[in-house]
Structure formats: structure tokens, C-alpha cells
Amino acid sequence: MNWLINTLGSSVGKKLMMSITGFVFILFLIGHLIGNLTIYVGPDAFNAYAGHLQSLKPALRLMESGLIFFAIVHIFTGLILFYQNFKARPNRYEVNKQAGGRTLGSATMPYTGLIILAFVIFHLFDFTFVDKTGRTVYDIVAASFSNPVYVFLYIASVFIVGIHVSHGFWSAFQTIGINHPKYMPTIQTAGLLFSLIVAIGFGFIPLFISLIS
Amino acid sequence: MTQNINLTLKVWRQNGQQDKGRFETYEVSDISTDMSFLEMLDVLNETLTLEGKEPIAFDSDCREGICGQCGSVVNGRPHGQEKKTTLCQLHMRHFKNGDTIAIEPFRARAFKVLKDLMVDRGALDKVIQSGGFISVNAGGAPDANAIPVSGEIAERAMDAAQCIGCGACVAACPNASAMLFVSANVSHLALLPQGKLEAAKRALAMVRTMDACGFGNCSNERECEAECPKGISIINIARLNREFFKAGFFSHNE
């Protein structure tokens, strides 16, 4: 087991864990977004989708436990990396200038990450851990989005998710060693597109619901 | 066209590790734009010495961009603002009359400031000593071309081997990570048949030593490749990651 701790505990190993768990969340975002699209078909389709998910109980529980496990790994490893990287330069520069490598996404990863964590907790308490007797999932969602503050909060949060993913996407490939001039440009473009799709795809739903109700 | 310029320099002065350090301002005049940045500092040091003051300590050796001894952060950029240029090869023609230039040392926990702009980059040597070599049984010289290497592989290995160990990648990295340096050294040996034999041991040892020296973790900010005077690409970091995972998960080394 020593070899595993040595490998995963190293700087490169910790990055590997960030990358793999990050890939899982990218897949989750894709699945979540596709599922959410049913809301455009109408309340019934959305409720049917939610009911269908619930009927898959054992599989759903397994996925949920997996996601929680990956989230814990992603968050704790990320916090350790954040702390270590902060400590690696005790005396800061007096003049700071960038050479063009850094992006909005890369420079804010720990902060956007923590905001996303807060959002996910809020989101779960808003839609998942609520009393569902006598109301459909759509009712709960529509009630939330009748409040403009909630609409704003959700849109702002999914944009922050987009910013996080704009760096995380290509970075996850680079970390597991997938970088070649033949396809890295494609991966980077795909990453930017994906973060836009996430931000707009999720962000339009609260707006849509609040507009039609 | 040659012309002479006057500049205001804000130079980091720090008398050893205990000292907190501070910027001091100096005026230099009549600097030829044909001079290199280090020659400009030489001129200032001459004046300081004549005035009976302590000259500014900075490192340099070859002054032709190949040894990796020089390097300071100039206006927030390691080796100054010119791409693929060491500080000794940065010429004063890139500055304008009346400019104010801030000069500070490379900063990282793993690089201690010895004095003024001079830093101890011995941590990079430690990383090399832990695996940046190949073991060869000294015997008769092997025949030329006994080990075939394709031109393309040789090119990529030599691109990586261009690293001069200056530490600008560490200085530029927001996390003070040495991954670009380590990846250049791991890559250039891992690509060649002579280096492949010890590739697994090397990747593990060099990453472990890098971690132990107190460098930060790479988060793919790409500032290193933008500042590297030799244009080392982060493709090498991806290769280092592959070599490290291969060694960690599939080799007999621990």
C-alpha cells in the first residue's frame, strides 16, 4: 500500500485525483443538463423524468454515494493544494505581472470551487431535502424561481461553475498526460464551448421558469 | 540606433536571510541602449562602489544566455518582458528614456534570498542529483550509431534539454512550482533509449525530491512556459505526469 500512498500523496498524484474527480463532475454536469432539458417540454415531462430517476433507486443511490465520495476527494485535495501552494511563496512579489498563461478560470480555481460548494449545498436544501408531500418537483422548482433573488443566485452560480470548468476541462487532460499539438487545441476549444454550454444551458432554466409562470 | 537613456531603478536590497529587505531607488544616467541589462547594473555598481556604498549583489556567468546563472524579476516578469530571453541577453534598447524599472529577486520558499537579487537555487541541483542522469558503465567507447535514435525523437529530446536551470519557471509560477524544470529534465532523458532504462526510478525520485524541497504544486497556469527563456513547453509536464503514473502504478519501484 506504501506505493499507492507515495504515488497519490505526491504533488503529481494529488493533481491526478483532482483530474479524475473533475472528469466525473464533467460527466455529471452533462447528465444533469440533459435531464434538465425535459423542463422545456413541460412540467409533466420534467416530473416524469424526476419520477423515473427516483424509480431507479439502487442505481441512483450508488451514483449519489459515488458523487459524494468524489466530491470529498476533490474538495479536500483541492484545499490541501491551495494551502501548500500559498505556502510555497512566503514573500510575495512587489510588482505582479502576468505573461499570458493565466486565465480568469485558472487564477480563481480555489475561490470558484468554494463558491460552487456553497451553491451545491444551498441547491440541495432548496430542491432535494424538502418536503415533497402534495407537490411535484416542478412545483418546488417553480416556487423557488418565482423569487427573483433565487433566479439571480442560480444564474450567478452556474456562471461561476462555467468559469471553474473553463480551466478545469483542459487542465484535467493535461494532468493525466494527454497533451499533444495534434489535439490540445481541440480540447481547449471544447473546454471553452463546454463551459459556455454549462453556463447558458443551466442559467437559462431559472429565467425560463420565472418567465412562463 | 544607439542612444543613451536615463532610468530610475527600484532595486530590492536585502542583507541576508534575516533581513526583511526593501526597495531602494537609484538614478542611472547615460546608459547606452546597446548595453545588456546586467551591464547596466554593472555601471550602477561601479558608481555605488566609488561612492563607498555596497554594490548590488546579482548572479551571472556566461552572459550569453546559456548557463542559467542570471535572472531577476524585472517589472514583475522573470528575465524581463522579452520572450525567450535571459536577463543577460535583455538589451537596454527595450527600455525608454525616463522609465522606472523595478528589480526584485526570484521569490519562492525553495529559493532563499542570499543577498539582494542573489538567490540560492540549490534545490534545483538537489532534484537533478536525485535522478537527472543516466548510469553508464565506464568501458570502451561504444560504436557511433550503435543505438539508433530517430531524428524526430532526438529533436524533441534536445528541445527539452535546452533547459538551463535558471529557475524562471519557479519564479513565474503563481504556485512557485518547479514542474517545468523537472519535466524538461525527465523528458529529455525519457525520450532517449539511454535514459529509458532508469525512467521509472528517475520520475519517482525527481518528483519526490521536488516535493521535499518545498516547491508548490502545478495547477496548469502556464505562466512558466510563457516566461521560460528557452521556450520549454508544458507538453513536457504532460510527459512527466505520464512517466510518473507509469512508474507509480506499473513499475516495481515504490
Ligand code: SF4
Ligand atoms: S524550464 Fe525554462 S525557466 Fe525553467 S529552469 Fe529550465 S530554462 Fe529556466
Ligand code: FES
Ligand atoms: S549569465 Fe549565463 S544565462 Fe545569463
